[in-house]
Amino acid sequence: MASYDFISYTIGNEINLNEIAGHFGINKKFKWEEPLILREKNLKGILAKPEDKLVFIFSFGSIVCVNMAFHETQDVINYLKKIDKNLKNNPPTMIKDNFKLIVNPNAKFEVTYNSITISRIHDYHFNIIATVLAKSVALEKIEEDIDILLDKIEDIVNFLEKGKLNISDENLAKMSSKILRFKYNTISYIMLLDKPQIAWENEDAEKFFIELSDLFELNDRYEKIKHKTELLLDITEVFSSLTQSKRNAKLEWMVIILFLVEIILSLIEKFI
Known part of the structure; x- marks a missing residue:
């Protein structure tokens, strides 16, 4: 059995994904509806232990962190504010959502108010959970x-x-x-x-x-x-x-x- 913890924040009205992507050497023009995903290799300069951690960044001002402690999420937010100057002057926000994805081969599909249990994981599970939390x-x-x-x-x-x-x-x-x-x-x-x-x-x-x-x-x-x-x-x-x-x-x-x-x-x- 495995579990993944999601925590989402709204950190501004708009985030410049292309500017942040360029900072991490990601040469891609992002569409408005497409999130920027920071993976382990991108997080090495931000987190002391970036293994098995992800950050989904959405252009409409939300980010979703996977498998991170609170202080790690704050490190990521502060780092992004250094890249995108429009985020720098935004006041800190406590608007957030927590959610847990549980993968249990012997369990049935189950949804509670703060978690979801599945028997087999696919890549789209992360993307969709992050999207819904961000919205x-x-x-x-x-x-x-x-x-x-x-x-x-x-x-x-x-x-x-x-x-x-x-x-x-x-x-x-x-x-x-x-x-x-x-x-x-x-x-x-x-x-x-x-x-x-x-x-x-x-x-x-x-x-x-x-x-x-x-x-x-x-x-x-x-x-x-x-x-x-x-x-x-x-x-x-x-x-x-x-x-x-x-x-x-x-x-x-x-x-x-x-x-x-x-x-x-x-x-x-x-x-x-």
Whole structure:
């Protein structure tokens, strides 16, 4: 029997795979959906004991480490930040997922909330587990960011209940761009609705991917994010309409005031 421990992190919004690959002497142009895999020979300069260890790096900001202790994963993350300067200024994150792959020739296929047991291992098992974990932590980051934005909007709604609307056009534009970014990230960056290439080519790999995707509720979580972003966009549209109405009302009052001033000046001129 053998077991493999997976731990995944989100370390940024985007990782430059081609730059990191070039650093390790990997001469290949990576497609957006394709992970960069660091193997034992690549990890020798980073880890004291790189044997039987892997790192999957995804362009949408997630990494997945296999058979590593916590301090080793941090060594890898710090090393990657030295290569990709865009990662350097990202704050440390504690968003992570743990998962275990157990290979037991005498056991039946079994899935629990944090492990999966198989009787025979194939290369696609590592790739698919890493892909699902990477998407899961990236989704969790988006979920947390959306909840923070919802809290901010709730404060604005509370002001509205008091008859006040204190939000500038600039803040409204920033808020709308964040919401659109969440929507774009889940579809284009994380490619949540896409299967790995091996799942298109191998029926067993496809079943395995579907099983894991259901376990981590990727589709359900995507739908919740989709509904929240649509709700947020509806709310910002209302804010936009209210601020426009407020602006129009100010302009109307300015016109009225200028008209009154003109009348007063003409009366003063007439009597003088």
